[in-house]
Amino acid sequence: MIELVSPSRCIDCNKCVEVCPTNVFDEVPGGHPVIARQQDCQTCFMCEAHCPTDALFVAPLADPAPEGSPYRNEDVLEAAGRLGEYREWIGWGKGRRPGSLRDRNGELTELARPHLPQRFQ
Amino acid sequence: MSRRRITALGPVGPAGSSAAAAEPDTLDADVLVLGGGPAGTWAALAAAGTGARVVLADKGFVGTSGAAAAGGNNLWYVPDEGDQRERAVLAREERGAHLTDRAWLRRLVAETWDRVGDLEAWGYPYPTDPAGRLRRSSLQGPEYMRLMRRQVLRAGVTVLDQSPAQGLVQDADGVVVGATGVQRQRGNAPWTVRAGAVVLATGGCAFLSGALGCNPDTGDGHLMAAELGAELSGMEFSSVYGMAPGFGAQTKGRMYQFATYYDGDRNPIDAAGFSGREVVARTLASGSPVYARLDLAPPELHDALRWSQPNFFLPYDKAGIDVFTDLFEVRLVLEGTVRGTGGLAVVGDGCETTVPGLYAAGDVATRELITGAVSGGGSHNGAWAISSGTWAGAAAASFARRRGAAARPTTGRGEATAGTGAPSSGAGRRGTTAPREVIRDVQAEVIPLERNLFRTEHGLRGSLARLDALWTDAVPDLDASTEPVKAREAAAMVAHARWMYRAALARPESRVIHRRDDHPDLDERLTHRIRVGGLDEVWTRPEVPVREEERAS
Numbered sequence: 001m002i003e004l005v006s007p008s009r010c011i012d013c014n015k016c017v018e019v020c021p022t023n024v025f026d027e028v029p030g031g032h033p034v035i036a037r038q039q040d041c042q043t044c045f046m047c048e049a050h051c052p053t054d055a056l057f058v059a060p061l062a063d064p065a066p067e068g069s070p071y072r073n074e075d076v077l078e079a080a081g082r083l084g085e086y087r088e089w090i091g092w093g094k095g096r097r098p099g100s101l102r103d104r105n106g107e108l109t110e111l112a113r114p115h116l117p118q119r120f121q
Numbered sequence: 122m123s124r125r126r127i128t129a130l131g132p133v134g135p136a137g138s139s140a141a142a143a144e145p146d147t148l149d150a151d152v153l154v155l156g157g158g159p160a161g162t163w164a165a166l167a168a169a170g171t172g173a174r175v176v177l178a179d180k181g182f183v184g185t186s187g188a189a190a191a192g193g194n195n196l197w198y199v200p201d202e203g204d205q206r207e208r209a210v211l212a213r214e215e216r217g218a219h220l221t222d223r224a225w226l227r228r229l230v231a232e233t234w235d236r237v238g239d240l241e242a243w244g245y246p247y248p249t250d251p252a253g254r255l256r257r258s259s260l261q262g263p264e265y266m267r268l269m270r271r272q273v274l275r276a277g278v279t280v281l282d283q284s285p286a287q288g289l290v291q292d293a294d295g296v297v298v299g300a301t302g303v304q305r306q307r308g309n310a311p312w313t314v315r316a317g318a319v320v321l322a323t324g325g326c327a328f329l330s331g332a333l334g335c336n337p338d339t340g341d342g343h344l345m346a347a348e349l350g351a352e353l354s355g356m357e358f359s360s361v362y363g364m365a366p367g368f369g370a371q372t373k374g375r376m377y378q379f380a381t382y383y384d385g386d387r388n389p390i391d392a393a394g395f396s397g398r399e400v401v402a403r404t405l406a407s408g409s410p411v412y413a414r415l416d417l418a419p420p421e422l423h424d425a426l427r428w429s430q431p432n433f434f435l436p437y438d439k440a441g442i443d444v445f446t447d448l449f450e451v452r453l454v455l456e457g458t459v460r461g462t463g464g465l466a467v468v469g470d471g472c473e474t475t476v477p478g479l480y481a482a483g484d485v486a487t488r489e490l491i492t493g494a495v496s497g498g499g500s501h502n503g504a505w506a507i508s509s510g511t512w513a514g515a516a517a518a519s520f521a522r523r524r525g526a527a528a529r530p531t532t533g534r535g536e537a538t539a540g541t542g543a544p545s546s547g548a549g550r551r552g553t554t555a556p557r558e559v560i561r562d563v564q565a566e567v568i569p570l571e572r573n574l575f576r577t578e579h580g581l582r583g584s585l586a587r588l589d590a591l592w593t594d595a596v597p598d599l600d601a602s603t604e605p606v607k608a609r610e611a612a613a614m615v616a617h618a619r620w621m622y623r624a625a626l627a628r629p630e631s632r633v634i635h636r637r638d639d640h641p642d643l644d645e646r647l648t649h650r651i652r653v654g655g656l657d658e659v660w661t662r663p664e665v666p667v668r669e670e671e672r673a674s
Contacts, residue, residue: 021181042336044191060436062370089431098246105259105429
């Protein structure tokens, strides 16, 4: 679930408010958007993908992270390189190439065949 | 309310832009498409391509909404070389336990191939093989749906984001002539679109289980259609669960083909053979945790796997788990009719529903015709979204044109929802039952493996008694004053669960994804599809038998 809107990174573009498929964020006039309905977050990471400044962190959990969790600590996440991770994989952002250019999903069956038991062949 | 023609407005930009501020409460269109995932965007493009004026309304945001944007998928994508396609068709008939339709399978594989050519022309960044040819069968979700949004806007389609539809509008002849809904980021202000025809592309229903990208899919479209008497088919094939991390719900299943599973004592589970997934499910249903490790993937494959499905690895990376070397807990998350095959019955080549003027595309439609009793997975469902969207969009545009603007007198939408007990949109009706309570009650009937995956007559009847009571007592009393969209979702999920389990009772056998523990074998006499419908009274009946030609083969 979404845990963080980084006040130091957020530029108030409200892109997350706009793109969230489950309407989790609220716009705040003159301020950063807020996580208004965390319980509606479906952990799809789409807001991270669309955030131009890597200001968001979606924890991998299906429920809210507990108090004191590293998932809620910007300094820890920043130091671990966890902000903007998904955007890097899909290759969105200035100077990046789309990750889909390296997609090997279409050849996965052939790649996997020699390594799997009979049941998948 | 003012009525303006959308041609005077041009395409509506993202919420917050100046164009969006000019949105009127009421729009006119030739074709209205509800739902902006793959099926809806392909439908909008097909309709716009005929010169029709198109409005596309999505509950969330066109570009991120729906299972494909978050998940991505391979496509059922077979070249027209030798007998490859025909062999693929026959193989699917077999896997789908002979509930498919051969003519639909043939046109699906052909149409999908051609439309993927469009994606290439529009610049989807496909990888290349060593010979420099594009590999076009895999679509990564964010990239695919960002491209579809761009194409839809370029085609002049008016896009209404964050605008869930709440009900359909019917004219005096019983023809669907539009829909109403709310703008959920504008205080649930109502909208109405009058149209010559409507394409439903609102997705399946995964009951807010959290399955990857599936929470917008709450069966809203099925409910709207059923309020006008639309029939459904294949609703018993609704017990599909996806493997996910124990701590999360990201159902990207394919990597688990490399998994070895372990029980609560860390002893390997013998999950070999085709019943492997069932062994895992039965272990989980018995209350024991299940652990996995992708130890069948050799190190030289790791990099290719990561680049193939970065969104499979993302949650594990964030949790500090190395899936190739660490043992980690897994669970099964309900994917319902998103990955199941049930949905609105389609009765013509243009994906016509049984209600005139109403078309169904993608996961809101039954996929029995193209995948039968087996899950279409990402590949068949992805191909179906592209092709059914294209067919439905074109057919809806043609219907609107034939009927003409003159034949569009309107009646109130109150008539359209009469007798359903569902809260009407924008009415802010104040009941005493909280929508989220009803949602929890429905989830308790459909999410547990022992109720939905391992079905018995006794269990189904127990669930149905409780679900029928919810429909009769709780749904008419839903409080729609603060969360009208949630109220509608709650009603839609109750209806959906009742169709699922009524259809499951009508199929006393086990057939691929529909499993009856009290009837563990397939019964040849039940090689036919089952229609289901109704709201206050839910009914089922066998469909006309699958054509003789296919039974004989």
